[in-house]
Amino acid sequence: MSHTPNAASGHADASVMIRLEELTKRFPGQSRSAVESLTLDILEGEIVVLVGPSGCGKTTTMKMINRIIEPSSGRIILNGEDVTSKNPDHLRRRIGYVIQQTGLFPHMTIGENVATVPKLLGWDAKRVSARVDELLTMVNMDPAEYRGRYPKQLSGGQQQRVGVARALGADPEVMLMDEPFGAIDPITRDRLQNEFLRLQSEVRKTIVFVTHDIDEAIKMGDRIAILQEGSRIAQYDTPERILTAPANDFVKDFIGAGASLKRLNLSRVRDIELGTWDTVTTADSAETAHSTLSSSEYSAVLVLDTDGRPVRWVTADDLRRIDGRSLDQIGSAPQAVVEPRATLSDALNELVAARYAVTVVVDEQGRYLGVIDFDQLNEAIRSMRSTAVAEARSEFAAHDSSQEGPS
The missing domain is CATH 3.10.580.10 (CBS-domain)
Known part of the structure; x- marks a missing residue:
């Protein structure tokens, strides 16, 4: 059974949007690398979730992609272009960025916050205004009601929606999301996750999403990278494969008990x-x-x-x-x-x-x-469990057959 970092079964027709090659980060005074020789392909239009225990290097990895943190060695390829040594400011304007506390500018209105990157790119006022209204509508916030408000006048969930709208400002190829829903109450978090998945079905961005929560990773990710210390990949696979065929004991322990219930995150009401x-x-x-x-x-x-x-x-x-x-x-x-x-x-x-x-x-x-x-x-859980068992048996039989070779 293969669980290689670049595994992309079923996506042969998809192109690689982000390629990390032997990416390494060593901080001064630290005996171990925060990220050690990470190689990873992220396909266009997918949400790839980096998940792992505290200190495994997942946020460091994400921040190296837009060069908030400079890599010690290795390469970052964005849509076929080596951006490892490009102007980092120009790079960041191509990448949307959403963080846990939104990072909205408190002295600027919601409209001004969302307009940040388009203005930096020199868009004319009419185009900027139209884009602001389009994005606020996209995240289900009436522009007429919210454009002139300030962040402190919004709830945490509303601020997070604005953060997503701002990240989409210049229609970037890639979005980076660092624990974007982590500081919000559970009910609002579920609703924002669903709202974001609806939005992603429309805009189809390539997204690197960092979380410490395996349940959120299963729900949000097209593909999940479970990382160990130094951002070493324990398994890079679909949520279904990670739940039904964990690569090793580390992955099993990280998933924890209740895999059947976790599978409920793989199916939708529809x-x-x-x-x-x-x-x-x-x-x-x-x-x-x-x-x-x-x-x-x-x-x-x-x-x-x-x-x-x-x-x-x-x-x-x-x-x-x-x-x-x-x-x-x-x-x-x-x-x-x-x-x-x-x-x-x-x-x-x-x-x-x-x-x-x-x-x-x-x-x-x-x-x-x-x-x-x-x-x-209950019936949905039983059906998913039966399917997983059948797939495992089929894979095992195929593996045995390949080992026997010609008689």
């Missing part, structure tokens, strides 16, 4: 058949809701507005106390809601705290599509 739930609309009467509930196997009905968006859970007790109100004025608001691009892990996280043991699935316009329950997630 990949499974959704369940159904009894629904009524806000235009329906209380009698209609009561009739629907009486013939239902569930303890509540889901009320949809006239556009098909979930607005309330309503129980028999709620209907008894309706007191002349409409269906959208009683019951409780749905809390566990995901979109099809969310991972099954996201669906499980919502499900754990869900009032009626289901996660509601809606489309991008918020319209009801169906539900997910625990049985569906």
